[in-house]
Amino acid sequence: xxxxxxxxxxxxxxxxxxxxxxxxxxxxxxxxxxxxxxxxxxxxxxxxxxxxxxxxxxxxxxxxxxxxxxxxxxxxxxxxxxxxxxxxxxxxxxxxxxxxxxxxxxxxxxxxxxxxx
Numbered sequence: 769x770x771x772x773x774x775x776x777x778x779x780x781x782x783x784x785x786x787x788x789x790x791x792x793x794x795x796x797x798x799x800x801x802x803x804x805x806x807x808x809x810x811x812x813x814x815x816x817x818x819x820x821x822x823x824x825x826x827x828x829x830x831x832x833x834x835x836x837x838x839x840x841x842x843x844x845x846x847x848x849x850x851x852x853x854x855x856x857x858x859x860x861x862x863x864x865x866x867x868x869x870x871x872x873x874x875x876x877x878x879x880x881x882x883x884x885x
Contacts, residue, residue: 773797773806775847780855780862790839792859796850800830803844807833810842 774795783790797803804827811821814837823836831849835842843855 773802773809774844778856779865780859781865782859782862785859785862789836789841791841791865792855792862793840793842794845794850794855795843796845796847797830798847800846803830803833803846806844807835810835 775797777793777795780792780794781790782788782792795806797806807824807827807830811824814820819837821835822838823834825834826832831846832853833844835844845853
């Protein structure tokens, strides 16, 4: 998401709030084509580093695409869906990070990953 195509990206630190994951990355795009392009780019770049998504939801409709990387969950919204679901407000107690999260080894959580659609 670092290539400047993601709009209004934020990182929420959820480590002290929930066991779901450690971080949410939230951003939005301008169209379904833009959103799919960002998701494709992210998946390609992370695969080059040996990182694969445990789950992918919402790609076809591209209104809210969720990518599950275990400790990090990425949410790529349309602008309208981002405003409607307002995850930043829902998780308002979570600190926002200014810098990217350092790479870590997977924590090996034992939770179910979303099914790929």
